Amino acid sequence: SRGGRTILTFNIMAFSSDFLHENNMAGRTLLTLVSRGSSTVAELLRLADNVPGVFTGEDTQEAEKYKDIVFDFMYLKKQDQCDQRIENNEVLLDLDDELRENHIEILQRFYELFESIVRYHSDFLQFVRNVKDGMFLQYSFENLMNETDGCQLMAEAIYLYGVMLLTMDTYLPGPVREKLIIAYYRWKGSIIDASIRSVVKLCRSTGFVYGAGNKRPKNYPDSFFARFPIPHEIVVEVVVGRLKEDDIYNASASWPSPKHRTTMLAPQGSMLYVILYFAPHILHKQQATMRSIVDRYFSDNWVIPVYMGFLVDLNDWWDCYKAAKAALKNTMHKSNVERIVDEHRASIGALKKQLKYYLTDGVLNDDFLMDKLEQILSALRSCNVLIRWTMLHRKCSNKKLRESVVDLMGRDEILLFLMQLSQLEFKIKNTLQNMLSLKAQRWDEYKRECHGRMMELSEFFSGDKPLTRVKKNRRLQQWFEHLAKQIESLEVHGSTNVEGRKLLKIMNALDDVQKYHQIDNSLQIKQFLLDTSTFLRK
Numbered sequence: 136s137r138g139g140r141t142i143l144t145f146n147i148m149a150f151s152s153d154f155l156h157e158n159n160m161a162g163r164t165l166l167t168l169v170s171r172g173s174s175t176v177a178e179l180l181r182l183a184d185n186v187p188g189v190f191t192g193e194d195t196q197e198a199e200k201y202k203d204i205v206f207d208f209m210y211l212k213k214q215d216q217c218d219q220r221i222e223n224n225e226v227l228l229d230l231d232d233e234l235r236e237n238h239i240e241i242l243q244r245f246y247e248l249f250e251s252i253v254r255y256h257s258d259f260l261q262f263v264r265n266v267k268d269g270m271f272l273q274y275s276f277e278n279l280m281n282e283t284d285g286c287q288l289m290a291e292a293i294y295l296y297g298v299m300l301l302t303m304d305t306y307l308p309g310p311v312r313e314k315l316i317i318a319y320y321r322w323k324g325s326i327i328d329a330s331i332r333s334v335v336k337l338c339r340s341t342g343f344v345y346g347a348g349n350k351r352p353k354n355y356p357d358s359f360f361a362r363f364p365i366p367h368e369i370v371v372e373v374v375v376g377r378l379k380e381d382d383i384y385n386a387s388a389s390w391p392s393p394k395h396r397t398t399m400l401a402p403q404g405s406m407l408y409v410i411l412y413f414a415p416h417i418l419h420k421q422q423a424t425m426r427s428i429v430d431r432y433f434s435d436n437w438v439i440p441v442y443m444g445f446l447v448d449l450n451d452w453w454d455c456y457k458a459a460k461a462a463l464k465n466t467m468h469k470s471n472v473e474r475i476v477d478e479h480r481a482s483i484g485a486l487k488k489q490l491k492y493y494l495t496d497g498v499l500n501d502d503f504l505m506d507k508l509e510q511i512l513s514a515l516r517s518c519n520v521l522i523r524w525t526m527l528h529r530k531c532s533n534k535k536l537r538e539s540v541v542d543l544m545g546r547d548e549i550l551l552f553l554m555q556l557s558q559l560e561f562k563i564k565n566t567l568q569n570m571l572s573l574k575a576q577r578w579d580e581y582k583r584e585c586h587g588r589m590m591e592l593s594e595f596f597s598g599d600k601p602l603t604r605v606k607k608n609r610r611l612q613q614w615f616e617h618l619a620k621q622i623e624s625l626e627v628h629g630s631t632n633v634e635g636r637k638l639l640k641i642m643n644a645l646d647d648v649q650k651y652h653q654i655d656n657s658l659q660i661k662q663f664l665l666d667t668s669t670f671l672r673k
Contacts, residue, residue, distance in 0.1 A: 154282045154283075154284040154285050161274045161285075162282075162288075165292060168255070168259060168288075168292055169288050169291050171251075172292060172296065175251050175295075175299060176299055176302060176442065176443075178244075178251075179299065179302055179303055182244060183307055185241065186307065186315075187238050187241065189205065189234070189238075190314045190318070191311050201234055203220075203221075203227055204227055204230055204231050204234060205317075205318065206317045206318075207310060207313035207317065208317065208340075218321075234318070239319075239322060242319040245319070246315070246319045246323075249316065249337060250330050250334055252296075252299050253330065253337055253363070255296060256296060259296065259365075260365075263366065266279060280373055280374075280377055286377055286383050287384065289373070289374060290374050290377070290378060290406055290410070293374060293409075293410050294405075296365070297360065297409035297410060297412060298409060300360060301356065302442060302445060303338075305445065308340070308344060308345070309338070310340055312338040312340070313338065313339070313340055337363060341356070343355050343356070343359075353455075356412050360412045364413065365413045367413075370414045371417065374410060375410060375414060375417065378407045378410070383403060386399045386400070386402075387399065390516065392513070395516055395520055397431075397432060397436055398519070398520045400431065400432055401440075401523075404433065405441055405442070407432065408439060408447070409441060415456070418458060418459040419456050419457055419459075420458055422457075424458075425458040425461070425462035429459075430462075434465075435471075435524075436527070436528070437449045437463065437466055437531065438530055446527065446530050448530070448532045448533075449463055451532050472539075476539050476540065479521055479543060480543055482521055483521065483544065486514065486518050486521060487552070489514045490518065494558060499559075499563070501566065501570055504563065504570075505570075515556070515559070515563075518552070519556070522552055522556065525544055525549065526549065581670040582622060582625055584666075585667045586619050586623050588666065590615070592615040592660065592664075593616045618641065618644065621640075624637075642668055645664050646668070
């Protein structure tokens, strides 16, 4: 307080500029939300494998036994009538008690799962409102999406919500969900009154049954996604726009070749596929946008992984969307499909030959790996692209296309290829890890060798060393002394770019100095320079 006035200081920059810093509330809130989303999907997949047979009908004996006390959502319209019928029948009461005792714990987990999906949607919308209302002082949607981590997490948050809906409706069909919820509601009643309406709205059967040949309901899945929607201005203007144009994971460093672009962007493409169902008008009407998306992500592939082995064939899932279907026609044109298959067929033999050569005993040593690293990594990328494309497109729905892909590689051939590829990656990883663990030791050893050779050459041209019979050359003596100092200044823990440039300059200088007449005529000096260059490359 100064002069009777109270001065309040707001340290806006107390929030770190690092989006994921512990003091950055926007980043931590969004990161926590995405973490919850991943754990919710994991729980959904776990529970999907443990649905009691009485609710799925797989256990016909159990289903028949309890059929009079297991209800779907029709129970909500005649609740009193159903309850009264059970209460008036001692046999049904005993069956009801037995069913509750056997399954109440697993039913509670299912209900909490459905409740967590509703809560996830609610918390995401609350985060959106907080950003709009300026609660996170330094962030609007525009600069949040300009943050690398912010853009990734925002897209992942919406994507994971979509994955929850798709996997739930795939692995926990509507009739099963309804029976699970009603069974739990009958036994818990007023305890879950606060959430039951939202859970019922979310989980009501869509009519969709996963499996080949099953026809999808009209406007599915966008009508399902619309039950608890994401605001269009966020999906369309912010997230879809960035996913459509940018490489949000900066994957180009790992996939530098343009021919691997669709594989590089595949995770982003899967996200975009899911998120577009929150904006179905793009799929229906925006042909230019869909053409841009297909050209960028799906120009040479049409079977994509959505999440953990859940595959979709775009020909099936986009068939009812006019703009999406039209955009996909270029990919599915007969000549384009034949070209793609022929390119993969032609690459199989060469890649197998490379794998066999690299796995030959004695080939993949330290020196070979460092000299041929880019070539080896390029081969690994091509192998991964080939095996990924082949395994995915063996699952395409079109029989003729599927047969052409199956003819590329048999199951045993794919398995052997995968094993060899994994073995090569394992050997490369272990070799590089070993080299990194010895980096400091080797760095000091090779630096001493290089420094010693430069000092010997400097003394050689001093003319004072006995038995050399060489004419004194003051310039070369000083030059080698200077080069020795440059080598001595190299730091193993220094900046990779800085030290790399220094090494490159020194190696170029050693190559250039060999052109001098006094050096070119001496095999001993040239061998010294060659050894030094070899040590520097290591």
